[in-house]
Amino acid sequence: MNNLTIEDLLNLVRAYEATKINIVEQAYKFADFLHAGQTRQSGEPYIIHPLNVACTLAEMHADIDTICAGLLHDTLEDTKVTKEEIVEKFNRDVATLVDGVTKISKINFSTRADEEFANTRKIITSITTDVRIIIIKLADRLHNMRTLQYKKKEKQQENALETLEIFVPLAHYIGAHRIKTELEDLSLQYLRPDAYKSIEEKRSLIEEKNTEYLFNMRNTINNILNENSIENWIKICIKNIYGIYKDLENGYNLSSIHDLLALKIAVANTENCYRSLGLIHSKYHPVNELFKDYICNPKNNMYQSLHTTVFGEVNKLIQLQIRNYDMDRVASFGLATYWYINGCHAREVMQKNLTEKCQFFKTLSEINSVFANNQDFVNQIKSELFSNRIYVYSTGGIAIELPKNSTPIDFAYKLSTNNGNHLAAAIVNDKYVPLNYPLRDNDRVEIQCNDLSSPTSEWLDVVQTTKAKRLIKEYLKEMKSYS
Numbered sequence: 001m002n003n004l005t006i007e008d009l010l011n012l013v014r015a016y017e018a019t020k021i022n023i024v025e026q027a028y029k030f031a032d033f034l035h036a037g038q039t040r041q042s043g044e045p046y047i048i049h050p051l052n053v054a055c056t057l058a059e060m061h062a063d064i065d066t067i068c069a070g071l072l073h074d075t076l077e078d079t080k081v082t083k084e085e086i087v088e089k090f091n092r093d094v095a096t097l098v099d100g101v102t103k104i105s106k107i108n109f110s111t112r113a114d115e116e117f118a119n120t121r122k123i124i125t126s127i128t129t130d131v132r133i134i135i136i137k138l139a140d141r142l143h144n145m146r147t148l149q150y151k152k153k154e155k156q157q158e159n160a161l162e163t164l165e166i167f168v169p170l171a172h173y174i175g176a177h178r179i180k181t182e183l184e185d186l187s188l189q190y191l192r193p194d195a196y197k198s199i200e201e202k203r204s205l206i207e208e209k210n211t212e213y214l215f216n217m218r219n220t221i222n223n224i225l226n227e228n229s230i231e232n233w234i235k236i237c238i239k240n241i242y243g244i245y246k247d248l249e250n251g252y253n254l255s256s257i258h259d260l261l262a263l264k265i266a267v268a269n270t271e272n273c274y275r276s277l278g279l280i281h282s283k284y285h286p287v288n289e290l291f292k293d294y295i296c297n298p299k300n301n302m303y304q305s306l307h308t309t310v311f312g313e314v315n316k317l318i319q320l321q322i323r324n325y326d327m328d329r330v331a332s333f334g335l336a337t338y339w340y341i342n343g344c345h346a347r348e349v350m351q352k353n354l355t356e357k358c359q360f361f362k363t364l365s366e367i368n369s370v371f372a373n374n375q376d377f378v379n380q381i382k383s384e385l386f387s388n389r390i391y392v393y394s395t396g397g398i399a400i401e402l403p404k405n406s407t408p409i410d411f412a413y414k415l416s417t418n419n420g421n422h423l424a425a426a427i428v429n430d431k432y433v434p435l436n437y438p439l440r441d442n443d444r445v446e447i448q449c450n451d452l453s454s455p456t457s458e459w460l461d462v463v464q465t466t467k468a469k470r471l472i473k474e475y476l477k478e479m480k481s482y483s
């Protein structure tokens with residue numbers, strides 16, 4: 001999206017908040033006035049940058065305060081305007097958002113100096129005060145990464161690494177899939193240019209080779225659904241370059257990546273998702289182990305969809321993602337869209353909603369309260385939240401998300417303090433396992449509790465989650481005070 005104009009932004013906003021476009025126009029004019037004479041490193045007028053940021057936010061259907069703050073996000077830092085003036089001209093929320101973005105924008109995550117850990121902590125915890133700060137920051141980072149070619153080589157590496165380490169996981173947690181995948185690819189392009197190029201070439205070959213076949217399959221499914229009066233649209237997708245890069249690194253080869261090629265199928269409502277699934281499975285045979293119901297078991301970032309991998313026309317595996325229209329929008333843009341769809345644009349409602357719905361926020365608060373040292377905090381965030389996650393099933397089939405290498409002890413504490421403190425034995429996939437057993441994706445976990453069982457200090461060495469660590473320590477401390 002190059003050469004955007006204010007008209008493009010207004011059109012995007014008109015599509016969902018038609019009555020408020022005047023305020024957006026006013027914010028644009030104000031930002032344009034304040035940045036007058038300033039240029040980007042590309043030589044373009046500076047206003048191009050906040051305009052791009054605001055357009056990304058509007059694509060996400062962010063609320064109007066967020067759009068205005070997106071337009072004004074660099075004014076406190078780079079112009080003479082004050083926070084009070086923004087309050088006067090707009091409102092306190094807009095000013096607070098701009099201020100929040102400004103405070104975290106000077107942070108350099110790549111240096112590992114002590115005060116930098118404190119800053120990293122600030123950016124990550126700002127999510128718990130108003131997550132919109134992070135949403136704006138992500139849109140800001142996206143445009144900066146899109147225009148990274150104008151920066152010095154050293155800066156490019158630094159920004160790309162920081163994007164991959166901090167912003168990609170944040171984009172994942174707020175469910176902004178489109179931003180996440182684009183940030184990943186942009187980062188890889190600068191960090192591993194050779195790998196990027198070679199995968200890009202292979203990827204376009206695969207795309208070329210499969211176009212006709214995927215078109216046919218899309219038409220077949222489209223016809224089946226239409227015959228059954230299920231309104232739908234179907235999109236052909238191919239995994240992003242970074243996603244393929246990661247799979248190759250993990251020992252897969254191009255032909256064994258089961259979700260390399262996918263068809264996204266969107267229908268009007270949830271009932272039709274399941275009807276479509278049945279109809280499609282009777283035409284294309286599914287691989288049983290690769291079926292996932294994220295509608296009943298949404299991911300922690302609110303992602304909902306049915307995933308099935310089927311044998312396509314020439315025996316090739318194709319992933320199908322089936323969801324309703326709303327789920328599809330949330331899948332692309334995450335939280336901001338979720339709020340829009342659910343009509344809760346008041347900040348308190350949004351933030352409350354988040355703390356209740358999103359495991360990420362609970363874990364984040366937990367880590368924040370347990371780790372006093374900034375470096376420990378950042379390390380724990382990286383290993384517990386930003387590393388790979390696994391899904392296991394508890395009895396009754398509830399999906400539980402845990403960091404990689406979690407044990408049945410972590411699992412038990414995740415269920416409840418009582419379960420953890422009285423954990424006696426664990427059964428994984430119908431077999432007894434030791435309590436330090438590293439759980440794997442899709443394990444079925446059952447725990448047995450016993451009033452006589454209690455935590456030992458050895459548990460502290462094997463657990464991965466902050467919650468388990470904290471509760472075990474509390475238990476041991478209490479026991480000590482009795483003896």
Ligand code: MN
Pocket residue numbers: 049073074140
């Ligand atoms: Mn900026």
